[in-house]
Amino acid sequence: MHAPGERIHGWQDLHGDRVRRRPRGWIVYAVLGVSLGVSTFATPLGPDIQASEAWIRWLPADLPSGGYLTLRNLSNEPRRLTGASSPEFGSVSLHQTRDAHGVSGMSPVDSILIAAHGTLQFAPGGYHMMLMQPAHALHPGDHVPITLRFADGAALQVTFEVRAADVVP
Numbered sequence: 106m107h108a109p110g111e112r113i114h115g116w117q118d119l120h121g122d123r124v125r126r127r128p129r130g131w132i133v134y135a136v137l138g139v140s141l142g143v144s145t146f147a148t149p150l151g152p153d154i155q156a157s158e159a160w161i162r163w164l165p166a167d168l169p170s171g172g173y174l175t176l177r178n179l180s181n182e183p184r185r186l187t188g189a190s191s192p193e194f195g196s197v198s199l200h201q202t203r204d205a206h207g208v209s210g211m212s213p214v215d216s217i218l219i220a221a222h223g224t225l226q227f228a229p230g231g232y233h234m235m236l237m238q239p240a241h242a243l244h245p246g247d248h249v250p251i252t253l254r255f256a257d258g259a260a261l262q263v264t265f266e267v268r269a270a271d272v273v274p
């Protein structure tokens with residue numbers, strides 16, 4: 106795989122044009138232990154959560170946007186995702202869309218467990234990040250940083266690509 110230092114490099118240019126593109130499509134490499142500006146919270150477990158296919162469904166005007174990605178837990182321990190935040194949104198929350206008695210609705214979830222060596226997929230119709238109060242108008246093609254937080258104190262910054270709503274990834 107890749108050295109930890111190389112992974113760190115992948116999300117340095119959060120708003121720039123140099124978001125890395127790899128042969129198999131763009132993959133956002135994740136770094137654990139970068140936490141909230143409080144280094145004592147960092148958990149030096151290495152990059153054992155890998156994020157990929159991170160995108161935001163663009164919607165016009167001020168409608169809340171949904172954020173989606175795939176997280177792979179490469180470690181031998183379960184990891185619990187407890188929240189997310191972004192300088193680009195006043196509010197980021199974990200949501201789940203569910204069918205209840207034939208009616209689709211969504212509700213906030215406190216946390217999501219990712220099993221050891223498991224995969225958590227956020228996708229329309231299921232888990233998503235509810236992104237509200239954007240600091241700036243978003244446009245398809247923009248790149249937005251979102252920091253994911255885990256129960257063990259680790260944090261993971263991921264760059265999301267804004268895509269038009271009718272584009273199926």
Ligand SMILES: [Cu+2]
Nearest residue numbers: 200211233235
């Ligand atoms: Cu929602």
